[in-house]
């Protein structure tokens with residue numbers, strides 16, 4: 001099959017349904033809203049109390065079937081499976097989600113029954129990306145609450161054939177690649193100046209005293225552009241973490257732990273944990289700031305943990 005023939009067959013899927021008259025697994029409900037808000041750290045008062053609405057960005061959550069899928073398969077169409085099988089057959093066996101757009105027409109409220117229809121909206125011509133060449137597939141889901149259109153959710157993926165990997169570096173005596181340099185601009189240069197002097201500086205709004213990190217031009221609480229800094233004591237705890245196994249990045253040796261550290265001052269920052277093996281990092285672990293000399297030109301604030 002030539003590229004043109006393949007694309008003609010892919011285009012024929014545009015407009016075909018991916019789901020028809022499908023049912024949300026649960027009605028809109030306060031417990032799911034509360035879990036979402038806690039996970040997002042969203043304390044907006046609109047999402048609690050007797051007149052609560054659901055956070056608009058939860059739109060897709062109400063349409064998801066969970067790990068076990070939708071119990072009865074109702075509303076499911078085979079068009080998307082057929083499209084993916086065609087792409088798989090053309091070598092586009094990998095998939096990555098690229099972006100999502102949502103449009104909100106009316107708020108969802110606890111008790112609303114959710115139904116939805118999904119359509120394969122577009123399939124792009126073959127595109128070459130850094131990951132490989134393939135086709136972007138956009139699916140639009142119209143979400144209804146009690147039968148009334150409440151919002152649309154557009155989800156775009158790239159189905160692609162992975163690009164050939166470059167030969168691994170460093171095995172023929174090549175110098176190991178350097179870690180990426182921080183992008184220093186006028187909004188964050190004070191932070192990096194602090195790092196050079198082995199001081200971890202947190203921005204403080206001089207109008208409302210709210211601390212913020214990372215550095216930003218304005219205050220999240222009161223929008224004031226005026227600020228000074230406070231120096232972090234260096235004490236913190238691991239608020240959350242991931243262990244990076246894949247993909248490998250030059251200059252990094254997986255597996256390694258990347259932690260979200262909550263500083264004693266209350267702000268959080270992302271950094272590496274040193275002093276303990278990656279598989280011994282735990283949520284709640286006390287850590288202490290130190291400065292790691294990475295190479296001749298780069299020093300980074302990291303956090304040292306200890307196995308209790």
Ligand code: ZN
Pocket residue numbers: 205206207208209210219220221222223224
């Ligand atoms: Zn402020």
